[in-house]
Amino acid sequence: MxxxxxxxxxxxxxxxxxxxxxxxxxxxxxxxxxxxxxxxxxxxxxxxxxxxxxxxxxxxxxxxxxxxxxxxxxxxxxxxxxxxxxxxxxxxxxxxxxxxxxxxxxxxxxxxxxxxxxxxxxxxxxxxxxxxxxxxxxxxxxxxxxxxxxxxxxxxxxxxxxxxxxxxxxxxNLRIKTIEDSANDIAAKIGGKTPLIYSSLKMDSLAYFLKISFNENAKIHAFSNFLPECQHNEIQGFADESLNLRFYSIFLKDSADSQKRINKRMDIMTQMINKRGFDFSIVDFDTFNLKNIFEKIIFTLFMGGFLSLKFADIKNQDPILTPLIDELKNALNK
Missing domain, CATH: 3.40.50.10490 (Glucose-6-phosphate isomerase like protein; domain 1)
Structure with a gap:
């Protein structure tokens, strides 16, 4: 590995x-x-x-x-x-x-x-x-x-x-050790559950990066969506409380963002899923003192990397190789 x-x-x-x-x-x-x-x-x-x-x-x-x-x-x-x-x-x-x-x-x-x-x-x-x-x-x-x-x-x-x-x-301004410690803490909380990653539409690309990091590096399913859209459909999936042992939510939040309505929606959503027994983590860009979009992007690159690397270690997977993707490409070339 x-x-x-x-x-x-x-x-x-x-x-x-x-x-x-x-x-x-x-x-x-x-x-x-x-x-x-x-x-x-x-x-x-x-x-x-x-x-x-x-x-x-x-x-x-x-x-x-x-x-x-x-x-x-x-x-x-x-x-x-x-x-x-x-x-x-x-x-x-x-x-x-x-x-x-x-x-x-x-x-x-x-x-x-x-x-x-x-x-x-x-x-x-x-x-x-x-x-x-x-x-x-x-x-x-x-x-x-x-x-x-x-x-x-x-x-x-x-x-x-x-x-x-x-x-x-x-x-x-990157604080790599702080990001790695936070990623390891979240990974321990996720355990064997499937990650569900949520963000605002503005930060949808960052949530998507976390998703594909889990997919390619850790070789596990993960899914991402954005607010407010997910609150018009996907949120209903949390009605089945028997699924709380299968899914873990990660919310990318920007408390300093001007879209206060989005933050209010995120707060309400976390309260709702918590009441139904679903665990989650909030990764707040403001907590990490991220001042601009570039800091948020590079922070997410490291957060996704460290999170998925921890999972790859736990599952004894090589985080670099992507054998199924290679298999599909080889089949297409025949």
Missing amino acids: NSLNFRDLLLSIPSQAESGLKASQNIKLAKKPDQIVICGMGGSALAGEFLQAVFNEFKIKIPVYLHKDYDLPLTITKNSFMVCISYSGNTEETISAYKKALSQKLKILAMASGGKLKDLAIKNKTPFISIDLNSLPPRLSAFYMFSALVGVVVNSKILPMNVIRQLKDGVR
Whole structure:
């Protein structure tokens, strides 16, 4: 099992900010796009998930869409900016989207460590960012890809220049030991239960990252949803009190957030499920003194990493390998 190696890889994440920004320093858009479409699957799409959260925080009116499928979404315009990300460079859905965007003569940025996507980008003279991270798993490379994207949108004057300082400050202000201790405490409380992760819509990408960390690193089922939507359907699942031994809820809360109604909804929901015997933990960004969206993103990268690593240790699972994903890809290639 590679748990010690995984922890070392996790601790290398902060250095990805500088290298990602450097990789994108010469890339910018000549004019602002109608929309930014991130084409990617799994961990390769996380950069787009996080960029959505940043745009929401800064109230940027250019929409960021995630496209996790073949071809292109129907909402594409001639002035769309396509970002095709495939860590391996061989993700067939992303290559399909790239080829379609190329045929429509759209503005494209490609990002990969190699593979077919890199070859296509070089052949077609598409702006390209190389992911040079010594074979890190995509989910542990997300901060590099995200930082590179931030660099591009800052260079293009879509985000203000002070965003770079906030990104770097988020790395410097990180309290890794505190996060690890909190993650280990929550992991002990979860035990053998299935994690259910909840957040506001603004922080949905962070809840999603926790979910996929459990899936890929610990090899367990986990599910995420956001408020207020989950309170119009999923909350009813807590009516069956016999399930309280099967599920454990994690709430990502931001007490300092301006959406006071969301925090009130979260408080009421935790009271309701507690009354029905369901255990939960609240991870409050304000408690950890996280001041901006970048600090919240990198905090969540470590929280998800440490939480899932603890589970991988308990279950004697290798947190790096993803054998079922590899099996499926191999079957598709036959």
